[in-house]
Amino acid sequence: xxxxxxxxxxxxxxxxxxxxxxxxxxxxxxxxxxxxxxxxxxxxxxxxxxxxxxxxxxxxxxxxxxxxxxxxxxxxxxxxxxxxxxxxxxxxxxxxxxxxxxxxxxxxxxxxxxxxxxxxxxxxxxxxxxxxxxxxxxxxxxxxxxxxxxxxxxxxxxxxxxxxxxxxxxxxxxxxxxxxxxxxxxxxxxxxxxxxxxxxxxxxxxxxxxxxxxxxxxxxxxxxxxxxxxxxxxxxxxxxxxxxxxxxxxxxxxxxxxxxxxx
Amino acid sequence: xxxxxxxxxxxxxxxxxxxxxxxxxxxxxxxxxxxxxxxxxxxxxxxxxxxxxxxxxxxxxxxxxxxxxxxxxxxxxxxxxxxxxxxxxxxxxxxxxxxxxxxxxxxxxxxxxxxxxxxxxxxxxxxxxxxxxxxxxxxxxxxxxxxxxxxxxxxxxxxxxxxxxxxxxxxxxxxxxxxxxxxxxxxxxxxxxxxxxxxxxxxxxxxxxxxxxxxxxxxxxxxxxxxxxxxxxxxxxxxxxxxxxxxxxxxxxxxx
Numbered sequence: 001x002x003x004x005x006x007x008x009x010x011x012x013x014x015x016x017x018x019x020x021x022x023x024x025x026x027x028x029x030x031x032x033x034x035x036x037x038x039x040x041x042x043x044x045x046x047x048x049x050x051x052x053x054x055x056x057x058x059x060x061x062x063x064x065x066x067x068x069x070x071x072x073x074x075x076x077x078x079x080x081x082x083x084x085x086x087x088x089x090x091x092x093x094x095x096x097x098x099x100x101x102x103x104x105x106x107x108x109x110x111x112x113x114x115x116x117x118x119x120x121x122x123x124x125x126x127x128x129x130x131x132x133x134x135x136x137x138x139x140x141x142x143x144x145x146x147x148x149x150x151x152x153x154x155x156x157x158x159x160x161x162x163x164x165x166x167x168x169x170x171x172x173x174x175x176x177x178x179x180x181x182x183x184x185x186x187x188x189x190x191x192x193x194x195x196x197x198x199x200x201x202x203x204x205x206x207x208x209x210x211x212x213x214x215x216x217x218x219x220x221x222x223x224x225x226x227x228x229x230x231x232x233x234x235x236x237x238x239x240x241x242x243x244x245x246x247x248x249x250x251x252x253x254x255x256x257x258x259x260x261x262x263x
Numbered sequence: 264x265x266x267x268x269x270x271x272x273x274x275x276x277x278x279x280x281x282x283x284x285x286x287x288x289x290x291x292x293x294x295x296x297x298x299x300x301x302x303x304x305x306x307x308x309x310x311x312x313x314x315x316x317x318x319x320x321x322x323x324x325x326x327x328x329x330x331x332x333x334x335x336x337x338x339x340x341x342x343x344x345x346x347x348x349x350x351x352x353x354x355x356x357x358x359x360x361x362x363x364x365x366x367x368x369x370x371x372x373x374x375x376x377x378x379x380x381x382x383x384x385x386x387x388x389x390x391x392x393x394x395x396x397x398x399x400x401x402x403x404x405x406x407x408x409x410x411x412x413x414x415x416x417x418x419x420x421x422x423x424x425x426x427x428x429x430x431x432x433x434x435x436x437x438x439x440x441x442x443x444x445x446x447x448x449x450x451x452x453x454x455x456x457x458x459x460x461x462x463x464x465x466x467x468x469x470x471x472x473x474x475x476x477x478x479x480x481x482x483x484x485x486x487x488x489x490x491x492x493x494x495x496x497x498x499x500x501x502x503x504x505x506x507x508x509x510x511x512x513x514x515x516x517x518x519x
Contacts, residue, residue: 126429
């Protein structure tokens with residue numbers, strides 16, 4: 001039984017191929033201008049990596065921002081459902097899931113079976129989303145993926161006066177002009193990011209274990225800052241890349257559908 | 264008795280010199296990095312235009328974002344009180360003042376003597392401030408002062424789905440790529456900024472007459488968009504951009 005999940009996000013697209021309960025191949029690419037092309041490309045790479053073709057896939061579920069444009073899927077399922085399901089597979093004890101996407105931030109509360117009980121999201125304001133970090137990394141002239149690593153060597157993080165991405169960007173430029181070390185600015189950026197995320201997660205009420213999914217979960221600076229703000233340890237995801245949570249959830253739904261069971 | 268008001272904002276600095284409630288001279292410059300330099304230069308320009316010197320000024324009040332750094336003022340006043348005072352002097356029937364600045368937006372309820380009865384202020388979010396216009400004008404490679412004329416050529420109504428400046432910028436770039444006409448995009452931008460400013464003003468209950476102050480009021484497209492967002496006509500002031508500096512000068516006259 002081979003199932004596939006394809007998560008087409010605003011910034012990256014992900015594909016996961018699941019054989020029984022094992023991920024045999026996963027791929028993450030930068031999203032293209034058209035979601036349909038992103039889906040085709042990421043799935044082509046995943047299939048090639050697994051050494052199989054589309055007809056070997058018993059069922060494919062699409063999710064994410066561009067899910068309606070995926071031509072090869074059998075069905076589309078919402079991001080929320082897929083993220084909850086994926087997070088629960090990654091960390092079975094997860095009860096609170098914080099997923100930071102390229103242009104949104106979602107907090108979910110899960111029941112013991114992985115079913116979602118409560119949910120809140122911000123997609124109105126760039127602050128607290130992956131977009132905030134993307135803008136700041138560009139101003140700092142560092143890679144988005146390096147922002148966490150760089151911040152870890154900071155001795156005295158700066159404080160950004162405003163949560164708004166536009167104003168914070170002006171602050172960061174000012175710090176750079178004043179020759180503040182990049183690691184201190186990066187740490188300030190990660191702290192600002194974490195404090196916005198904390199507001200959202202506190203809105204639904206914290207319940208252990210807390211996990212973070214999405215690409216930002218790989219930024220250790222943000223994770224550490226958020227742990228400090230929430231006063232608890234965020235459970236680390238080791239089973240797969242946390243950025244794959246949505247695609248994994250989609251693949252798990254696909255597996256259930258292929259078996260003819262219910263989600 | 265000659266008095267002066269100096270309003271050092273984030274984007275522009277303004278100076279007004281008044282004698283017995285008459286404007287003798289005024290100047291507007293783009294703000295420099297240091298607020299004290301902006302203040303000195305704008306005041307020098309205003310003085311030069313009337314052939315006067317600092318010695319002629321009996322009293323000077325400072326206001327605006329950089330007011331604490333103006334070396335030559337006798338005292339400082341908040342922007343809110345200066346805008347209220349200036350607006351009622353310019354338009355005596357004004358009861359609500361909406362001021363859109365370079366990095367904030369204010370809505371102020373005023374009484375007939377120019378006193379503040381209620382106000383609300385946004386400087387937390389760039390949406391609804393002049394910065395929104397500035398960023399998009401830059402992305403479209405249009406001069407800020409040309410936005411009004413360009414939007415007047417719009418023939419088709421577009422609505423932006425994003426309120427956040429960062430997301431709206433991306434949305435506008437997509438619109439450009441999809442071949443949308445620039446005037447239609449600029450009008451959509453004006454409506455987005457106006458909707459935010461109107462929401463702010465409505466939260467303190469808008470009362471007629473309404474005046475719009477600040478440099479953004481000189482943008483005819485924004486003026487029209489704010490009228491339609493509020494559903495009421497706005498009174499035009501002769502000098503919207505120097506309104507805060509006028510208020511500061513009037514306050515200088517009170518105590519001189």
